[in-house]
Amino acid sequence: MAVTRAPVSRPLLPITALVITVLACAAALLSGCSDAGSPVKKDGTKDGTTQAFVPLAADDLQNAYLKVIKNVLPSVVQIQASDELGSGVVYDDRGHIVTNAHVVGTEKTFRVTTANSQNVLTANLVYTYPGQDLAVIKLDKVPSGLKAATIGNSEKVQVGQIVLAMGSPLGLSSSVTEGIVSATGRTVSEGGNGDGTGATIANMVQTSAAINPGNSGGALVGLNGQVIGIPTLAATDPSLGGGTAPGIGFAIPASMVRTIADQIIKTGKVTDSGRAALGITGRTVLDETYAPAGVAVVEVKPGGAADTAGIRPGDIITRIGTNDITTLTSLAEALAADKPGQRTRVTFVRDGAERTVGVRLGEQ
Template sequence: MDASRTRALRRGAPVAVLACAAFLASGCTGSMSSALGDGSTTQAAAPMSAEDLQTRYQKVIKEVLPSVVQIQASADLGSGVVYDDQGHIITNAHVVGSEKTFQVTTANSEEPLRASLVYSYPDQDLAVIKLDRMPAGLKPAVFADSEKVEVGQIVLAMGSPLGLSSSVTQGIVSATGRTVSEGGSDGGTGATIANMVQTSAAINPGNSGGALVNLDGQVIGIPTLAAADPGLGNAAPGIGFAIPSSMVKTVAGQIVRSGKVVDSGRAALGITARTVVDERYQPTGAAVVNVLSGGPADRAGLRPGDVITRLGNSTITTTTALSEALAGDKPGQRTTLTYQRDGREQSVEVTLGEQ
């Protein structure tokens, strides 16, 4: 699924029902014996059976579910993952919305707990809330290094799809390094997020902010989006996306320490823009509406009315395409920006700032 087909996305999160009894581990080899010099033989490890795999699933679920909670705002329902032993919980920004207080239900109790917003960071669709009190049995999740996530790994998605708390589904990592743009019409923040983990585990409304977990019991991502078929407008089964755990740790760590995100790591031009179309109503570029004084675009000489058509190696036809191009860059990076002014194409070197 390329970036151009990830624009029609909807809010979601990992789904329910444990179905693993007949799922065999892939990549295992059969038993082999080899003769040694002394005539003895050695037996290679037997392939994992369905029963062994089911036992491993159940072990991971038992370990991780106490770290996954259900979050109820006044109108929205989502999931969250316990970040530390101080009661901080990481979730999606679109789950908390504009709310300041929440009801949190843990896997071990039906009695809701009160939590308050610490900080929401819509640009990465992440937020941290904090419980008023830390109940017994609630434990922090273990977050993996998402740089080590590989395509084909078996994963479990945990959360509260459609309000069904403590639900679990399974799938695999379908791809890594996806850049995905959220839709903002159905509750999303409209963020463009880089390096997302694509998974076949079901993502449904209510699972947003939950946990995508490997078979070592480590969270590799926060499920955030389910893809929608751009032709039909409904969900595209088996195509979901999770914010990688390394980014989750970076953002949550800054919020817990400083009460906000102080180093986003996200590149920016320092402009606001809108998509422009030609006479056939086809998008042709991102028109600059406002330029931040002293920002990267200002220093490069851009001004309102300029139409950006290329950034580095990326062709820019829409503001979403511009956001996706910036998502793959870093603050301080120097790149070439191509734009049109008064019908003439011009190029300029620009040093990117931070969002």
């Protein structure tokens, strides 16, 4: 499965209104559901029966949706960098906005529109961290009534949980789509072509809520009104000519968003990435059948994890821990699952002979 970032929007498509009717079904009692002949008591119940649990009614669920949208949507903004559009989430009452690194690109200044105003605000880049595809920008002037979103605990996210994705897909500002959490703990690599950062991101939240160009940097929100992730990637289906695969999107978990954003706001940069590093630069090598067969070490960082373990330029890495390494992407995904300071074993080929060494991983 391939993935592509959904950062920007250029064409404005016609809007087709979709009405979603949610039906709640009550389960029958195990003892049977035919008791028409039972005597009715004054309180409306029948002798010999108990009242079944009634699930959440359709109106109640709709009201829950409306409440979340009313509370959270004002905290989701549209970001325009040059002629491209993306989304962002108001992080605090000082005008800091968190978004994707691929939304800001190489720009330094931005035009921002909030959900409850058409006035265009200006913002400047605080810092961008492509390694995690996150960035923070700051409004030059904080408008009255600007509301910060509540960043939740992504560790408590459960598969099947109802979520809403909020952003500006295809330039349609303040749009909301609905779905569930399809999976957690996904490690996904973003394409490095075009405007992509090439980041490999661990512990992503997979969702069935529609993630389209322009949604990137917006909010994935639970029914408790807390942001559990930043929509970032949409899967692509080769059978669709590389088009977006419906119902498969990914969001950076809220815990990582908070970790990175807090550092940027406090120090102006990322001082502790929490991401493991081997301390090399490398390139994918091919075997005699032109299939990816490992990562050749091009350069070793002096004093880094690989250098300390005795790995040299020219070595071809084929395994880290229990993970086979065939490409730079598989190397990044293996490291994304580890932590700085963690010990692992690296297998590589040198002069035609396979070797394995113990390595204490460094930090990216």
